[in-house]
Amino acid sequence: MLVLNKYSPSEMRTNILSGITVALAMVPEAIAFALIAHVSPLTGLYAAIIVCLITAVFGGRPGMISGATGALAVVMVALVVEHGVEFLFATVVLMGVLQTIFALFKLGKFIRMVPYPVMLGFVNGLAIVIFMAQFGHFKELGPDGMAVWMTGTSLYTMLGLTGLTVALIYVFPLITKAIPSSLASIIIVSSLVGFFGFDTKTVGDLGSIGGSLPVFSIPDVPLNWETLRIVLPYSFLLACIGLIETLLTLNLIDDMTDTRGRPNKESLAQGFANIVTGFFGGMGGCAMIGQSMININNGALRRLSGIATALFLAAFILFLSEWIELIPLAALIGVMFVVAEKTFEWGSLRLFGKIPREDIFVGLLVGGVTIIADLAIAVILGVIVSALFFAWSHARKIEVTTSTNKKGWKTYELEGTLFFASAKNFHELFDIQKDPKDVIVDFKGSRVADHSAIMAIDNLANKYKAAGKKLHLVHLSPDCLDILDTAKSMVEVNLLEDPKYHIADDKIS
Template sequence: MQFSLAYFTQYKVNVKDEVLAGLTTALALVPEVVAFALLAHISPLVGIGSAFIICLVTSVVGGRPGMISGAAGSVAVVIVSLVVQQGVEYLFLAVALMGIIQVAIGLLRLGKFIRLVPQPVVYGFVNGLAAIIFMAQLEQFKTHDAAGAEHWLTGSALLIMSGLVALTMAIVYFLPRLTKAVPSSLVAIAVVSALVIGGGLQTKAVGDIASIAGGLPTFHLPQVPLSWHTLAVVLPYAFIMALVGLTESLLTLTVVDEMTDTRGRGNQDCVAQGLANIASGLTGGMGGCAMIGQTMVNLESRGRGRLSGVVAAGALALFVVAGSGLIERLPLAALVGVMFMVVIGTFEWASLRILRRMPASDVFVMLLVTLVTAISQNLALAVLLGVVVSALSFAWENAKRIRARHHLDAAGVKHYELYGPLFFGSVQAFGEKFDVANDPAEVILDFRESRVADMSALDALHKLTERYHRAGKTLRLRHLSPDCRHLLGRAGALVEVNVLEDPLYTVSGANVAY
């Protein structure tokens, strides 16, 4: 792989657009990363340093150009208890192990399993993340009094904050209708910042959250005892962080694919996320993954290639080393306004338009994933629940499709022609379709339009065979596929398989690259 300007702009994007999109994205990253670091009880500089490392590595070698990764809130939620109970050094080791796990998942090409996530789950995931981003911005409408108690803004402070947010959103919305020469988000931040700084308006700024002045991350081995006890402490966190990070990253990749009508590489991105987290852990950083909010900022600013991510990472480094004084003066209202527009763009409004046309089970799954994502902020749990409920719903619907048609041939043999899959969900209905007591001495069960899917189906066939055997009758199976015959091999002489007529089943799409 050769890293040249052509590599970073391989999607034939405009270099100017990439640079401006990267700068805009970096500005949107700062308050989010600082907030997530504080949530995880670590220094804001650790969060920004982690965002720099993760954004840079994934932009260079990631599987989805245009996607922005950084120190994400979904991972920050997981590590809170580890930091509080064990300290940040254990966190650094957990992050490095998280990266190793993600690299292994990518090398084993397990990223392809993201294809098993149903569309209602994707809708719920995206809508839940939009809710999380929205709720995170509401924190900027709060302040602390002299005693440290938290209160909502009131009076002129609230009016100024709300007015500046509204102005930012208006610029982001209307400017593209006049010109697309520069990203509207960047213009909005510049205009509102000039208005606040030049006009001396008193409103919350980035520096009110925390100072971002400092240096770049350096190599740092976690200072923890090398023992099995240490591994037992950090490994569970590493696994959870790895799964949460890859879940958000791969689903964000899917969303970006749909928005840009291009295709990313899931397994390559798994490896890239892993390498980024290894680098973050070994430079004293927190874990991260793809950030859908900042990715939307980048895409809406016309960032499509790798260069925009590299510029965003470089800008973060520049902010810390030389530009902290200016960045800390930026009004939070401008960044909140940009993120509110991201919420509007991220939310799948189409899911509401088709709500009445969706099956009730899909509506339930979408709402379940949205609520679990928004309330718990545990993306892996939300997606897992959505997939499980979708699978159970699918199994239930298919279980109702099992049916059998029967007739007697000229020789007095009764034929049962089975339709629909025979699996754990349909075995009970399957067993009720046979009249063992009144059937003739020989019965043939035809699987031309069915197949044996699992161990429950195999067990049901054995039990049915035994019922006929106890009645002094013979049950023969016909038109079984090769994989079904393999499952039924131990049924012995009671099973007749017509090899010449058995269809050969193959799985289409086996060569899909991931």
């Protein structure tokens, strides 16, 4: 919770000024995402205010900014077009309920299963998405009502103002760090446009942001199974996308700040925020990597920054809409260009040829799918492909060393992990027909990882038994013994030396 007396004057200034900057950057984004989802601009702004405020106060990652996002908006389009905005509000409420259940079961820890190449692909893919999304503002309505690229003076003006904003962001810190360079650049460029009267696109060209605060309203949908059938698939998909983007952004900020967020607490706050948003006419939301990067790069790592962002957004709607609508889009585009540049992991380009090709492939795959399809699909696909690469590499690493003792018994000393992917290679290590009457299989240097591995051991025992030979299995863990069938009678147990690990099998308590 927010305790102001724990903030130093410099921290308060940094977090409040950063909140203003982030709020200004969120306005065109919220409007654009609302238009993508076929809802009113205020629907996007209401989501930005409510989700940002609740997650800032109760979330598990101070400094992270949440609000309406494009990843969610593209999923909402079909629902709104086919069933209307009230079904969207009901969907957002159920989305929040599902996210709350996720948090209560403490499933946030599973974000640790996301490999680093997937994280790199996620970050770089979103950086490119943020960069490419700005080019939509360089279009205007043509004579036929269709969007066409700007030309002539209007294009040069936009490019010039955007370039000036980018330059100011990088140069201004050399003059002073009293206020965030992003905020200073927006103020300077807006002042120049107003003073010289440049004819250029402004925030107001996207839609009016003036209005009142949202009011409580139960979504006007039939309370029956048919409604649940319609909204549940969308709610589940939105909940997954929101949590994935949020938890990956949380991990990214953890790495950047060398701190540790609380994923389950953040998931719970996001779920509660979306429930409230649905009842107050908002389109729902999750973490926004672009705005979060603005905040973190400004040095705003406290809850006050997110709270200030939400309060300034509310003030824009209530009191300052006429002024905010005069801000040139070029200034905000420039800010987002810099965000994209700072978000992209440029160091990853130097990894080519220095890390396994599989990791490079996964990173490129996740980045590419993030750009052309969907964030959730990209991350899930990346995790699956990484797991397959892992399984394949470990399947080839099970090896054996053979020897013969004084009795003439042959010993197979295993090295590596025995699991579902290496079971076939495991059987190929043995020469049952040529082996002597007594054979020892030593598992001291091997790990039995799953039920498939135990079945492979049992099948091997059956083959030696059918050949009329005696198989001696040593250094198997106690839980393996509980599941073995035929091979159990062939195990020689030395509890002082046997491994203490447990296999991953649902028969073991």
